Amino acid sequence: MLRQILTYGTIAGLIVGSILGALTVASAGQAPGPYGMAIGYLTMLIALSTIFVAIKRRRDVDGGGVIRFWPALGLGVGISVVAGIFYVAAWEAATAFTGLDFGRVYADALIAQEKAKGVSGAALARFTADMRAFEVQYADPLWRLPMVFSEILPVGVLVSLISAGLLANRRFLPARRV
Incomplete structure (x- = not known):
């Protein structure tokens, strides 16, 4: 199972990390746009779909068409952790490459939003x-x-729970007989 965790986790991590890195480099020095968060989480879901593939493969090939919920969940969470490590590494590399001071840029963007809402005085100072x-x-x-790791891990756990729950039922997408 460790080999599957590392293999599928690396695949998911490379997918999410490369897209995160490319988007960070492309928008260097700017706050995330209005769709930045949606694109980020959609990318995570696409990359973490490898969890479903890994659990199904483990069930159909290694398990003879059967997998219990807890081992399936463990496989999914393991893949999520490996993908999360790649995600964090990609974020660090992209911000280092671009010289992006994300904390400052993000804080400045939120302060500007508060000013645009008309907040002033003591509330704005606070x-x-x-x-x-x-x-x-x-x-x-x-x-x-x-x-940064906590951005991707809940998504991975959610995908793992859903995948393990569905694939623990041997009648859901049964293995094809050749």
């Missing part, structure tokens, strides 16, 4: 102070790396 504190936190790799 929000600005919170965003500057975020910048300092984001500059610390011990805070940033788990934060």
Whole structure:
């Protein structure tokens, strides 16, 4: 199972990492657009579809058409962790390559949004102070790396739960007899 975790996790990680890296390089120095988050999570779902493929293959080829929920879930979560490591590495490489200070750019964008809403005075000062504190936190790799990892891991766990639940039923997409 470790080989499948590493193989499918690497495939998922390369897919999500390459797209993340390309989008980060293409939009260097700018805050994510209105569709940036949607594109990011859609990319994660596409890449993490390898979890479904890996569980189905394990069930049909290695398990003779049967897999229990917990081993299937473990396989999926393992793939998610490996893909998450690639995701974090791609983010770090892309921001280093572009010189993007994401904490500052993101904080500035949120402050500008608050100003556009008409927030002013003490409320704006408090929000600005919170965003500057975020910048300092984001500059610390011990805070940033788990934060970036936590973007992809819940998606992987959700895909793993759904895939394990569906594929634990041997009647769902049964193996073809040759």
